[in-house]
Amino acid sequence: xxxxxxxxxxxxxxxxxxxxxxxxxxxxxxxxxxxxxxxxxxxxxxxxxxxxxxxxxxxxxxxxxxxxxxxxxxxxxxxxxxxxxxxxxxxxxxxxxxxxxxxxxxxxxxxxxxxxxxxxxxxxxxxxxxxxxxxxxxxxxxxxxxxxxxxxxxxxxxxxxxxxxxxxxxxxxxxxxxxxxxx
Amino acid sequence: xxxxxxxxxxxxxxxxxxxxxxxxxxxxxxxxxxxxxxxxxxxxxxxxxxxxxxxxxxxxxxxxxxxxxxxxxxxxxxxxxxxxxxxxxxxxxxxxxxxxxxxxxxxxxxxxxxxxxxxxxxxxxxxxxxxxxxxxxxxxxxxxxxxxxxxxxxxxxxxxxxxxxxxxxxxxxxxxxxxxxxxxxxxxxxxxxxxxxxxxxxxxxxxxxxxxxxxxxxxxxxxxxxxxxxxxxxxxxxxxxxxxxxxxxxxxxxxxxxxxxxxxxxxxxxxxxxxxxxxxxxxxxxxxxxxxxxxxxxxxxxxxxxx
Numbered sequence: 371x372x373x374x375x376x377x378x379x380x381x382x383x384x385x386x387x388x389x390x391x392x393x394x395x396x397x398x399x400x401x402x403x404x405x406x407x408x409x410x411x412x413x414x415x416x417x418x419x420x421x422x423x424x425x426x427x428x429x430x431x432x433x434x435x436x437x438x439x440x441x442x443x444x445x446x447x448x449x450x451x452x453x454x455x456x457x458x459x460x461x462x463x464x465x466x467x468x469x470x471x472x473x474x475x476x477x478x479x480x481x482x483x484x485x486x487x488x489x490x491x492x493x494x495x496x497x498x499x500x501x502x503x504x505x506x507x508x509x510x511x512x513x514x515x516x517x518x519x520x521x522x523x524x525x526x527x528x529x530x531x532x533x534x535x536x537x538x539x540x541x542x543x544x545x546x547x548x549x550x551x552x553x
Numbered sequence: 554x555x556x557x558x559x560x561x562x563x564x565x566x567x568x569x570x571x572x573x574x575x576x577x578x579x580x581x582x583x584x585x586x587x588x589x590x591x592x593x594x595x596x597x598x599x600x601x602x603x604x605x606x607x608x609x610x611x612x613x614x615x616x617x618x619x620x621x622x623x624x625x626x627x628x629x630x631x632x633x634x635x636x637x638x639x640x641x642x643x644x645x646x647x648x649x650x651x652x653x654x655x656x657x658x659x660x661x662x663x664x665x666x667x668x669x670x671x672x673x674x675x676x677x678x679x680x681x682x683x684x685x686x687x688x689x690x691x692x693x694x695x696x697x698x699x700x701x702x703x704x705x706x707x708x709x710x711x712x713x714x715x716x717x718x719x720x721x722x723x724x725x726x727x728x729x730x731x732x733x734x735x736x737x738x739x740x741x742x743x744x745x746x747x748x749x750x751x752x753x754x755x756x757x758x759x760x761x762x763x764x765x766x767x768x769x770x771x772x773x774x775x776x777x778x779x780x781x782x783x784x785x786x787x788x789x790x791x792x793x794x795x796x797x798x799x800x801x802x803x804x805x806x807x808x809x810x811x812x813x814x815x816x817x818x819x820x821x822x823x824x825x826x827x828x829x830x831x832x833x834x835x836x837x838x839x840x841x842x843x844x845x846x847x848x849x850x851x852x853x854x855x856x857x858x859x860x
Contacts, residue, residue: 439581441595442585442593442595442623442853443593443594443595444595447595447596448595448596448597448598448599448856448858449857450856450857451555452781453554453556453578453853453854455554455577456581457581458581458584459581462772488594489593492588492592492593492604493588493589493590494589514619546687549773
């Protein structure tokens with residue numbers, strides 16, 4: 371049977387979701403004051419850039435954007451011996467008393483977000499932390515839920531959800547990939 | 554990527570890919586030491602024992618800080634305050650420590666091969682922090698991290714290693730590592746302090762320091778190891794300094810942007826003059842900073858995943 375791919379969001383749908391997320395963030399925070407986006411490496415990087423652009427278009431404000439690598443905060447490094455390739459962590463300003471919005475492409479078990487929150491706390495004491503994701507695919511293993519969601523896409527455990535954002539934006543899509551095996 | 558080995562005993566059998574993995578990992582660990590809260594929870598529950606049979610300030614402190622910044626528990630044992638003074642053998646000490654189930658044992662020992670004995674004896678990961686005149690792999694790795702950071706790459710550089718090559722484990726590990734990474738290495742020192750057949754390690758031998766420094770991108774000065782010289786190979790420090798001390802004048806023989814390294818502790822005025830050691834081309838303190846990152850990387854890469 372091989373691998374089947376299903377497009378569940380196209381470029382236009384993704385763009386509308388990101389626009390809505392940006393408006394919701396600004397409404398919640400009553401503007402962009404003290405707002406900072408922190409992207410989780412690597413899925414959140416392009417998405418956070420898009421949100422930053424939208425906010426700049428709507429409010430005329432450049433919100434700061436940081437990047438967080440959560441590898442060292444994972445709960446399975448010692449248990450499984452997995453040593454994923456690490457990337458740079460870059461938090462451009464103090465997080466003390468800031469309103470931090472964590473940005474990731476997909477929320478799944480919630481363990482990445484748990485690690486990201488622990489990591490953020492080591493960089494300061496934010497006033498609050500919120501979570502923005504493009505896709506919520508369910509199957510949470512921790513009591514964590516996103517504040518801003520592009521789309522809720524219930525998925526099966528054996529499926530993969532891929533968010534493919536491009537730098538230009540024209541070929542963006544969200545795919546559900548199902549590997550049916552060889553027989 | 555995973556470091557596919559239980560122990561880090563020396564660089565003689567490290568591949569270029571393994572060295573790159575360690576250096577790349579260390580690169581990302583450098584940032585942690587610049588944070589306000591210099592600690593990540595990665596190695597919670599891991600116990601590291603630093604077993605030091607020789608005096609050490611920087612290496613032992615560096616391993617201890619590295620373990621603590623990764624949230625591992627570090628225990629230090631030095632031979633002068635342990636049951637070694639009561640006559641316990643290395644293998645008995647090792648078995649005793651094993652019974653307390655540590656995860657990683659860092660050992661420094663005056664005898665070459667001591668870490669290898671532990672590695673065979675114990676199921677724990679062993680890291681060699683210097684064994685006699687044999688190897689000091691973490692020092693060579695931190696030297697390579699410093700070189701890569703300053704020069705962009707190691708491949709194609711000319712590195713001069715000057716001093717007491719014969720007694721230097723730093724030189725041996727660096728020769729293995731640097732030649733594996735594609736640098737050309739020249740060693741220089743008095744004939745009596747040159748190991749026999751050192752050219753077979755793939756290095757050029759010079760007895761005149763000016764020739765050794767010509768076109769060098771990197772100069773690694775070695776410490777005169779007076780404690781390892783039982784015989785009369787070293788008539789006078791003053792004579793040695795006249796021929797092999799890295800002075801400002803001598804440094805002019807190297808490339809103008811050459812960096813000056815020293816594993817420490819420095820014998821000022823013997824192998825390096827104070828104005829060079831503290832001068833603009835010296836990266837000696839950056840080596841110390843990188844040492845913590847390298848040791849964090851090794852602890853991280855060795856810990857866990859072997860149930």
